[in-house]
Amino acid sequence: ETGVTQSPTHLIKTRGQQVTLRCSSQSGHNTVSWYQQALGQGPQFIFQYYREEENGRGNFPPRFSGLQFPNYSSELNVNALELDDSALYLCASSLRQGSRDGYTFGSGTRLTVV
Amino acid sequence: QQQVKQSPQSLIVQKGGISIINCAYENTAFDYFPWYQQFPGKGPALLIAIRPDVSEKKEGRFTISFNKSAKQFSLHIMDSQPGDSATYFCAASPWAGNMLTFGGGTRLMVKP
Numbered sequence: 001e002t003g004v005t006q007s008p009t010h011l012i013k014t015r016g017q018q019v020t021l022r023c024s025s026q027s028g029h030n031t032v033s034w035y036q037q038a039l040g041q042g043p044q045f046i047f048q049y050y051r052e053e054e055n056g057r058g059n060f061p062p063r064f065s066g067l068q069f070p071n072y073s074s075e076l077n078v079n080a081l082e083l084d085d086s087a088l089y090l091c092a093s094s095l096r097q098g099s100r101d102g103y104t105f106g107s108g109t110r111l112t113v114v
Numbered sequence: 115q116q117q118v119k120q121s122p123q124s125l126i127v128q129k130g131g132i133s134i135i136n137c138a139y140e141n142t143a144f145d146y147f148p149w150y151q152q153f154p155g156k157g158p159a160l161l162i163a164i165r166p167d168v169s170e171k172k173e174g175r176f177t178i179s180f181n182k183s184a185k186q187f188s189l190h191i192m193d194s195q196p197g198d199s200a201t202y203f204c205a206a207s208p209w210a211g212n213m214l215t216f217g218g219g220t221r222l223m224v225k226p
Contacts, residue, residue, distance in 0.1 A: 042216030
């Protein structure tokens, strides 16, 4: 059974650019969620996808968008990057219902905006 | 507002001692309370979780105590080891697999 894999592991972008982060869900999981973790803080929920549709969103602006594909993999897109977007972006997969185990997190993508 | 408050921010414990981390929540809709362990450069890993129908859950050296009336829960790490040195996060959600609200984290250092 494979876990959650994210790519790339590190990324440096310039303010104003766009970025796409990728995530492959754990086998058997059908829901994917994205979290932003600033340095020294707890993860903050960005949004969740289930059956290829957004299924909940945290307090993040529309320039944060996502996709979920039929194989349950996912992308996080951030447009018009700002310096404050520098953070560790975590992908987590889960079962929509019936799971006693909650989330499995990936190791994250460290995004630095300069 | 959905918040989870965690304390202390940092904790230093001697090897073999007990580490205690506390969390408090506000939203009574929360029904699933996990604890995550995070090492530098890694994502959070589920350590142990509890639902409010029980007051305590133990797995090995890790115990969650839950006080539903006070809306508080805590993690106890018995016989703390240097390998336990990491950042610990409490979290809460309406059910497992739903949006998690995390506490601010506790950086634990276990001294040999």
